[in-house]
Amino acid sequence: MEQSYAQISSDERSKIACLLATGRSIRKIAAALDRAPSTIAREIKRNSSSSGAYQPVYAGQQSHARRWTGSMLDRDCVLRGTVLARLDHGWSPEQIAGHLTRCTGMQVISYETIYRFVYAQIARTKDYSWRHCLPRGKAKRGLRSRKRLSSASFIAHRRPIRERPIEVNDRLILKHWEADFMQFGRRGLAVLALHERYSRLLIAVPMSSKAAEPVAKAMMDIIGALPPPMRQTVTFDNGTEFARHFELNALGIKTFFCDTYSPWQKGGIENAIGRMRRTLPRKTDLATISDDQLTELFRTYNNTPRKCLDYQTPAELFWEKLLHFKCESTLAAPPEWRVEHSS
Numbered sequence: 001m002e003q004s005y006a007q008i009s010s011d012e013r014s015k016i017a018c019l020l021a022t023g024r025s026i027r028k029i030a031a032a033l034d035r036a037p038s039t040i041a042r043e044i045k046r047n048s049s050s051s052g053a054y055q056p057v058y059a060g061q062q063s064h065a066r067r068w069t070g071s072m073l074d075r076d077c078v079l080r081g082t083v084l085a086r087l088d089h090g091w092s093p094e095q096i097a098g099h100l101t102r103c104t105g106m107q108v109i110s111y112e113t114i115y116r117f118v119y120a121q122i123a124r125t126k127d128y129s130w131r132h133c134l135p136r137g138k139a140k141r142g143l144r145s146r147k148r149l150s151s152a153s154f155i156a157h158r159r160p161i162r163e164r165p166i167e168v169n170d171r172l173i174l175k176h177w178e179a180d181f182m183q184f185g186r187r188g189l190a191v192l193a194l195h196e197r198y199s200r201l202l203i204a205v206p207m208s209s210k211a212a213e214p215v216a217k218a219m220m221d222i223i224g225a226l227p228p229p230m231r232q233t234v235t236f237d238n239g240t241e242f243a244r245h246f247e248l249n250a251l252g253i254k255t256f257f258c259d260t261y262s263p264w265q266k267g268g269i270e271n272a273i274g275r276m277r278r279t280l281p282r283k284t285d286l287a288t289i290s291d292d293q294l295t296e297l298f299r300t301y302n303n304t305p306r307k308c309l310d311y312q313t314p315a316e317l318f319w320e321k322l323l324h325f326k327c328e329s330t331l332a333a334p335p336e337w338r339v340e341h342s343s
Helices: 010-021 026-033 037-047 056-068 071-075 077-088 093-104 111-125 128-133 166-170 212-223 245-251 263-276 291-302 314-324
Strands: 176-183 190-196 202-207 233-236 254-257
Touching: 010 026, 010 037, 010 056, 026 037, 037 056, 071 077, 071 111, 077 093, 077 111, 077 128, 093 111, 111 128, 176 263, 190 212, 190 263, 202 212, 202 263, 202 291, 212 245, 233 245, 233 263, 245 254, 263 291, 291 314
Parallel strands: 176 233, 233 254
Antiparallel strands: 176 190, 190 202
């Protein structure tokens, strides 16, 4: 009675590798395993590494990936081209599957099959650029991490942004600020950024620590030098580096915090940092940037005309308003706002 076909087992793959190493032909290997020569030839061709070597473990991984992930798209080149084209246009697998179903009146493919196909390509080729086909760009599927307690719960005297004066949203008065950190690839080095909402002026202070105490002192040194009418509020995200925010209250400055996971609520500084990333990308090693170079980068930002300011520069608008308070001697800085180190 003819034996039914069965997938090649791991033991058989080990025997194939051993027999190939001794120089046996495909027909002799097939006879030793009681398999058809075409089965052995196909196994070696499909599951050998890119260098041409046949390794049992790698062959098993390749076979498993092909069998369980994306086999439908492997077989149907037309459907595969259709799916990949839509992925390139930013469609999600669910959108692709749903649209094909709507167009044809029947389910053509499931979104789960598309996900499996993409992750199979990553597993087979080790080419992680495939992840960019997916909306979230994840290279590996997995469970979402457990929800952790928000850092907002560790910030004493925290006032939510809903209590902030409505006038802050209008950007009509120079007295409201936002604060954030520019992070970089190398740990321990960061830039504290302070952004004035009306003029769009950006002040930067390199910091060797994100501890709350030195951060609060740096902010007090900078904002405290301004006339009181020009420093009424500061808005933060919920990073614990701003946990000593209440020290600014001694200067008459009210402090507010965005809702958790809502950085867009301080969109001014987010936009400013995004612009600075053009010259200071996250991979920058700040240790290689001199004080003068860093100063010049932020001076360039503050002296670049902005359409939203009727093509004035942030520095021009800020100092124009400052002179109205006749406090030029309060700050020992030229019209191009400097980058200063915290002590």
